[in-house]
Amino acid sequence: MMDSVKEDVHYRTCPLCEATCGLEIHTVNGEVTHIEGDKQDPFSKGYLCPKGFSLKELHHDKDRIRKPMIRKGAEWFTVSYEEAFKEVRKGLRSVIEMHGRDAVGVYLGNPNVHNLSGMLYLPLFLRALGSRNQYSASTVDQIPKQLAAEFMYGSDFSIPIPDIDRTQYFLVIGANPIVSNGSLMTGPNMRGRLKALQDRGGRLVVVDPVRTATAKLADDHHFIKPGTDGYFLFSILYTLFDEGLTKETHLAQHVNGLSEVKKLANDFPPEKMAAVCGLDAETIRTIARDISSATCASVYGRMGTCTQAFGTVNSWLIDVINYVTGNLDREGGVMFTTPAAGGKMSKKGYRFDRFRSRVSRMPEVLGELPVACLAEEMDTPGEGQIRAFVTVAGNPVLSTPNSKRLQNAMENLDFMVSVDCYINETTRNANVIFPAPTPLERSHYDLSFYQLSVRNISHYSPPVFEKNEGQLDEWEILLKLAALVGEEEPHQDAVNKLDDASIHYLIKKDIKNDRSPIYGRNPKEISEALEGRKGPERMLDYMLRSGPYGDHFKQQDGLSLKKLEENPHGIDLGALKSRIPEVLLTHTGKIELAPELIVDDVTRLKNETNKSDMLLIGRRNLRSNNSWMHNLPVLMKGKDRCTLWLNPTDGERLKIQDGDVAVVESEVGRIEVIVELTNDIMPGVGSIPHGYGHDLSGVKMAVAKDNKGVNTNLLSDEKRRDAVSGTAVLNGIPITVSKTKSGREKHGTVRTESI
Ligand code: SF4
Numbered sequence: 213m214m215d216s217v218k219e220d221v222h223y224r225t226c227p228l229c230e231a232t233c234g235l236e237i238h239t240v241n242g243e244v245t246h247i248e249g250d251k252q253d254p255f256s257k258g259y260l261c262p263k264g265f266s267l268k269e270l271h272h273d274k275d276r277i278r279k280p281m282i283r284k285g286a287e288w289f290t291v292s293y294e295e296a297f298k299e300v301r302k303g304l305r306s307v308i309e310m311h312g313r314d315a316v317g318v319y320l321g322n323p324n325v326h327n328l329s330g331m332l333y334l335p336l337f338l339r340a341l342g343s344r345n346q347y348s349a350s351t352v353d354q355i356p357k358q359l360a361a362e363f364m365y366g367s368d369f370s371i372p373i374p375d376i377d378r379t380q381y382f383l384v385i386g387a388n389p390i391v392s393n394g395s396l397m398t399g400p401n402m403r404g405r406l407k408a409l410q411d412r413g414g415r416l417v418v419v420d421p422v423r424t425a426t427a428k429l430a431d432d433h434h435f436i437k438p439g440t441d442g443y444f445l446f447s448i449l450y451t452l453f454d455e456g457l458t459k460e461t462h463l464a465q466h467v468n469g470l471s472e473v474k475k476l477a478n479d480f481p482p483e484k485m486a487a488v489c490g491l492d493a494e495t496i497r498t499i500a501r502d503i504s505s506a507t508c509a510s511v512y513g514r515m516g517t518c519t520q521a522f523g524t525v526n527s528w529l530i531d532v533i534n535y536v537t538g539n540l541d542r543e544g545g546v547m548f549t550t551p552a553a554g555g556k557m558s559k560k561g562y563r564f565d566r567f568r569s570r571v572s573r574m575p576e577v578l579g580e581l582p583v584a585c586l587a588e589e590m591d592t593p594g595e596g597q598i599r600a601f602v603t604v605a606g607n608p609v610l611s612t613p614n615s616k617r618l619q620n621a622m623e624n625l626d627f628m629v630s631v632d633c634y635i636n637e638t639t640r641n642a643n644v645i646f647p648a649p650t651p652l653e654r655s656h657y658d659l660s661f662y663q664l665s666v667r668n669i670s671h672y673s674p675p676v677f678e679k680n681e682g683q684l685d686e687w688e689i690l691l692k693l694a695a696l697v698g699e700e701e702p703h704q705d706a707v708n709k710l711d712d713a714s715i716h717y718l719i720k721k722d723i724k725n726d727r728s729p730i731y732g733r734n735p736k737e738i739s740e741a742l743e744g745r746k747g748p749e750r751m752l753d754y755m756l757r758s759g760p761y762g763d764h765f766k767q768q769d770g771l772s773l774k775k776l777e778e779n780p781h782g783i784d785l786g787a788l789k790s791r792i793p794e795v796l797l798t799h800t801g802k803i804e805l806a807p808e809l810i811v812d813d814v815t816r817l818k819n820e821t822n823k824s825d826m827l828l829i830g831r832r833n834l835r836s837n838n839s840w841m842h843n844l845p846v847l848m849k850g851k852d853r854c855t856l857w858l859n860p861t862d863g864e865r866l867k868i869q870d871g872d873v874a875v876v877e878s879e880v881g882r883i884e885v886i887v888e889l890t891n892d893i894m895p896g897v898g899s900i901p902h903g904y905g906h907d908l909s910g911v912k913m914a915v916a917k918d919n920k921g922v923n924t925n926l927l928s929d930e931k932r933r934d935a936v937s938g939t940a941v942l943n944g945i946p947i948t949v950s951k952t953k954s955g956r957e958k959h960g961t962v963r964t965e966s967i
Pocket residue numbers: 226227228229230231232233259260261262263264265393400401
């Protein structure tokens with residue numbers, strides 16, 4: 213008798229980047245056979261990038277951790293959950309009892325924001341822990357944009373999104389949406405969307421130190437010196453005022469601070485700023501005129517504008533330009549989403565500078581401290597020093613500044629626990645690791661990215677595979693950790709109690725919020741309507757049903773989790789709509805166009821002088837996003853990507869040829885790296901991608917070790933920060949470059965100083 217073959221097709225969204233593409237996953241007898249784009253997905257319409265295919269390799273990767281592990285010396289041992297939690301309880305509780313809660317630091321990696329469990333249950337764990345030492349990848353990424361939004365509109369998630377499908381002029385600064393597939397601008401198939409913009413007669417203009425894939429498609433591309441976007445943006449603003457190109461719209465009644473902005477712009481005429489930025493004055497004036505004369509336009513900046521010395525000022529200026537040209541909250545301009553889950557807004561005051569870091573006194577930003585402070589908080593003795601550390605889906609040893617100092621500090625911790633898929637450069641230091649389920653073993657809903665999307669979309673993905681017997685889901689691990697730091701035993705009844713408490717807390721909050729559709733309702737009636745579900749599904753069902761499109765618990769025919777389950781390809785809720793003033797949560801109820809803390813930083817911009825001949829920036833590749841992706845063969849195919857890009861004129865000046873090994877030095881570190889000469893980078897700039905440097909002992913990622921590359925964060929200085937948000941400067945690092953020897957080593961790879 214032949215064995216029966218069980219073939220299945222599963223539909224789900226891809227959680228590996230912000231684009232939220234729909235996937236069609238084919239399985240046979242519990243194994244993924246192949247993955248395609250889901251043509252019936254109303255948002256991605258069949259598009260997917262090479263990372264989407266890699267979910268198969270991630271799921272079946274032999275290096276992936278599948279059981280809790282405890283480290284004894286350099287050896288790792290598989291243990292039961294019970295033993296692992298016992299060890300964690302002992303390790304964390306003894307630090308808390310002896311040194312207090314701030315002695316436990318936490319780092320949350322970027323994958324958490326792509327994870328329903330992480331989004332819903334990490335806040336609960338953090339509240340139970342009660343430590344001020346909370347850090348995340350946000351302060352090496354997008355926090356300047358969120359902080360600007362917090363100050364201007366009153367909420368860090370009220371970020372205006374380019375209405376890319378309707379705009380007629382799209383100015384992209386320090387961003388590469390064709391490769392990132394949109395960032396703070398969720399939209400699958402960015403190449404297709406940008407081509408559609410050009411096909412309808414619109415223009416795409418890119419300003420970037422690199423001729424990126426997006427720049428190559430653009431109608432115009434202009435090089436700009438790294439770190440000078442603030443001068444460029446101010447000189448655009450100057451031109452708009454100077455030439456009478458600003459437009460007054462219906463939003464004028466909802467705005468404070470326009471005259472102050474105009475006064476500030478006076479100091480930045482293009483004729484004075486051109487030499488600083490590397491663009492000529494007429495080009496700057498032409499861009500300003502084109503934004504103003506377009507029927508609708510959208511100015512957008514991302515990583516390059518955020519992770520530099522004036523990240524918050526840049527993020528603010530972009531919105532100011534969109535406002536003064538009449539493009540804020542307007543079709544074809546930049547608009548606010550109406551997310552299906554979330555968006556019941558209430559305001560309690562700005563989440564900024566409510567406390568400060570212990571060593572360099574950096575202000576808290578949106579509930580966390582800048583990760584540039586992490587190493588000094590670990591290695592500087594005194595009350596409040598971090599002595600125990602928790603990481604969830606993060607690899608700060610590779611992704612945060614001055615990695616060498618951080619790694620050294622981690623070696624002296626009393627205790628460390630991680631929730632992760634791999635023993636990587638960071639988790640190799642842990643005492644205990646809990647295995648995170650793969651994306652195919654957990655359910656998914658993009659809570660964050662539907663708040664940042666170019667259309668309003670709602671799409672729920674059930675797990676493709678059951679977890680192994682006894683394996684905990686991530687939300688259960690987080691609740692057990694919450695129980696044990698909250699002085700309870702991490703038993704199942706504690707998990708159930710915390711899970712119930714969290715949903716009841718949400719309901720109670722919303723029935724008192726006069727902006728919520730369930731304002732004034734009976735909490736018992738709402739709780740009863742959610743019976744039959746638990747964990748993330750219950751929370752999500754609640755958020756959908758009480759959200760703007762929800763059924764409001766039998767009040768209307770609307771969204772619920774059940775409805776999404778009946779629509780496995782997702783539901784398109786339509787194009788973005790005008791939302792001002794409804795979306796404004798500032799104390800004044802207005803758009804604050806000149807927030808005091810940002811305006812104060814303009815003085816620093818005016819006085820800044822960067823005299824370095826050579827500046828280092830990062831770059832992104834379509835096949836790489838997080839460091840763990842370097843362990844998947846499908847994403848590591850092809851030529852080495854961890855190289856230093858230099859312009860041939862710099863090569864000639866430095867006597868470095870294509871393929872030579874160069875020494876790159878900064879104030880804090882020194883690395884050796886293979887050089888690629890290319891006219892795609894402007895003279896005076898070097899570029900190395902981040903997330904590499906897989907040559908540390910104890911890392912158990914075989915493919916990554918074969919493609920180790922070099923850790924560019926050995927060069928970034930943790931003391932160089934955006935003064936407002938504390939975000940680390942990863943673009944515009946002063947470096948010197950010199951030649952060592954010719955020729956490529958095995959795999960064309962590079963050497964780093966061992967750390
Ligand atoms: S673009 Fe992003 S969401 Fe789409 S398949 Fe690639 S990694 Fe996944």
